[in-house]
Every structure is written in structure tokens, then in C-alpha cells.
Amino acid sequence: MTTDVLKVTLLGTGIPNPSIHAFGTSTLIEAGDQRVLLDCGRGAVIRMSQLGIPVGYVDTVILSHYHSDHYSGLFDLLMSGTIPQGWAGRGKPLTVYGPAGIEHIAEGAWIVTKPDRDIRVNDNEIDAEHMRIIPHQYEEGIVFDIGGLKIIAILVDHGDNIPSAYGFRVEYKGHVFVHSHDTRYNENLISQAHGADVFVHEVAAARASTLASHPKVKVAIDHHASPSEVGRVFAQTRPRLAMLTHLALLPPDPLPMDDLLDQLAAEYDGTVLIAEDLMTIRIGRNISIEPYRHPAR
Ligand SMILES: [Zn+2]
Numbered sequence: 053m054t055t056d057v058l059k060v061t062l063l064g065t066g067i068p069n070p071s072i073h074a075f076g077t078s079t080l081i082e083a084g085d086q087r088v089l090l091d092c093g094r095g096a097v098i099r100m101s102q103l104g105i106p107v108g109y110v111d112t113v114i115l116s117h118y119h120s121d122h123y124s125g126l127f128d129l130l131m132s133g134t135i136p137q138g139w140a141g142r143g144k145p146l147t148v149y150g151p152a153g154i155e156h157i158a159e160g161a162w163i164v165t166k167p168d169r170d171i172r173v174n175d176n177e178i179d180a181e182h183m184r185i186i187p188h189q190y191e192e193g194i195v196f197d198i199g200g201l202k203i204i205a206i207l208v209d210h211g212d213n214i215p216s217a218y219g220f221r222v223e224y225k226g227h228v229f230v231h232s233h234d235t236r237y238n239e240n241l242i243s244q245a246h247g248a249d250v251f252v253h254e255v256a257a258a259r260a261s262t263l264a265s266h267p268k269v270k271v272a273i274d275h276h277a278s279p280s281e282v283g284r285v286f287a288q289t290r291p292r293l294a295m296l297t298h299l300a301l302l303p304p305d306p307l308p309m310d311d312l313l314d315q316l317a318a319e320y321d322g323t324v325l326i327a328e329d330l331m332t333i334r335i336g337r338n339i340s341i342e343p344y345r346h347p348a349r
């Protein structure tokens with residue numbers, strides 16, 4: 053890998069609704085000698101294996117918030133990653149940074165992994181400590197700063213019942229990647245997304261008739277940013293490349309993609325790319341996007 057490239061792989065771009073095409077949110081950051089997983093949603097280890105990346109390749113995870121679609125894959129990564137074979141092989145604990153409450157996830161993981169851990173320890177496969185989560189609680193600001201890779205947590209607004217939800221600004225050798233994670237329209241995110249090469253933002257939408265007749269859909273949508281709001285975010289930050297992820301176009305009768313893009317375009321005149329699982333983004337002298345199914349891969 054070219055040493056000054058910030059490489060971002062979108063392992064999962066989905067929401068809680070199970071989909072073979074869009075797994076739970078998970079993003080692999082690779083820069084120099086460093087690799088960090090931002091969120092670990094459903095199926096993250098499957099996506100890693102599709103790319104030929106060993107499950108034990110990552111020993112550091114940063115969680116954005118505690119909706120299940122952002123961390124339900126953590127326990128697969130934690131347990132399967134310890135298996136001493138070429139496809140796994142993490143011979144150390146998993147370091148996990150999270151907002152307030154991360155210690156409960158570490159404590160709970162230690163309890164629920166005990167049966168599997170005991171078997172593998174008795175078989176002399178692993179050291180018990182390999183299956184431990186080492187928790188670090190973070191606040192807004194720098195979460196990770198090693199080997200030139202800096203990851204900065206940005207406090208966002210994911211609704212009144214979620215006081216600690218964060219997006220991330222990732223910096224490496226002058227290259228900048230910003231991921232909103234889950235948020236409503238948020239001025240703090242806008243102010244900290246300046247100068248982004250690539251800015252990935254979530255979006256959610258439903259027809260007015262659906263919102264009126266399905267109050268639970270309205271509850272879900274109210275936690276997120278509308279297409280026109282995301283357009284306003286991009287218009288104020290002007291990234292070199294804008295991308296949409298975590299598309300919550302909720303049933304029944306979901307809003308068509310054309311309608312979403314029309315609403316966004318009313319606010320933003322730049323290029324917008326819709327993220328897919330397993331897209332690799334290389335941010336260096338230029339920005340290149342490689343979809344998973346390209347024949348050269
Ligand atoms: Zn989510």
C-alpha cells in the first residue's frame with residue numbers, strides 16, 4: 053500500500069433491517085501501519101473475509117453509539133478472531149473505544165464468552181485474555197492518534213434519548229475522511245467536517261402518508277437527517293466527494309431513490325455517490341473508488 057494513502061473500506065452501509073446487500077455499519081480504516089474499525093455491525097467479519105482480510109487483522113474498534121446495527125457484530129469479531137488459524141489469529145485482547153457505557157459491554161462480553169473461552173483455553177488453543185474487551189470511554193475530541201493516523205470524535209445529534217452519539221473525522225498525511233454515523237442535521241458536524249476529501253453522511257426518508265399513518269416509522273425517521281438536510285450539510289462543507297450511507301428508506305411504500313436524490317439536489321449541486329458494502333475508497337493525491345465486484349479484484 054502506498055504509504056501516504058488513507059484507505060477506507062465500507063464493510064457495512066446498512067441499517068437494522070436485515071439485508072444481504074447492506075450489512076450493519078462498519079468501516080475499516082487503514083493508514084500506514086495502523087488499522088482501526090469504526091463500528092462493527094452485523095456481518096462485519098463476513099465482509100472482511102470476502103476481501104481476504106483475516107478476522108484477527110483488527111485489534112482496535114471505535115463505536116459511534118449503541119444502536120444494535122453499529123455493534124452487534126462485535127461479539128463475532130471478539131470470539132472468532134481468537135481462533136489460531138490463518139483466517140483469524142488475533143493473539144491479543146480486543147481494544148474497544150466507546151461512549152459512556154462501554155465498560156458494560158466489556159463486562160457483558162466477558163460473561164457471555166465464558167463457555168466458548170473455557171473450551172478453547174482447555175484445548176490450549178488460546179490464552180483467556182485474547183477474548184477480553186479492553187474498554188476505553190471517550191468524549192468529543194481525539195480518540196486515536198498513533199502512527200500519523202488521527203481519529204477525532206464529533207458529537208452529533210441522534211435524538212434526545214441518545215446523549216452520546218458521535219461521527220468521526222479521520223486524518224492521515226493531510227487527507228481527511230469524515231463519517232457522520234447516525235445523526236440529525238447537525239451544526240457541530242458541519243463545523244468539524246471542513247476540508248473533507250470524502251464526507252459520508254447518513255440519510256433517512258419516508259413519504260408523508262407513511263409518517264402520518266405509522267407512528268413507529270416517524271419515531272425512527274426523527275433520529276436521522278432528511279435528504280434536503282443532507283443536501284444543506286454538503287452545500288456548507290463542499291467535500292471533494294460526497295457520499296450517502298445508512299439509507300433508511302423505510303417500509304411500507306418506501307420513498308423512491310429518485311425522490312430522495314431530487315430532494316437532496318434542491319440543496320446541493322455537487323456529485324453524490326451512494327455507498328455500497330465493500331467499496332474501497334483510496335484518498336491520496338486523488339480519490340479513487342473501487343467497487344467490490346470489479347473483475348480486476
Ligand atoms: Zn444506525
Ligand SMILES: [Zn+2]
Binds near residue numbers: 117119210234
Ligand atoms: Zn443509530
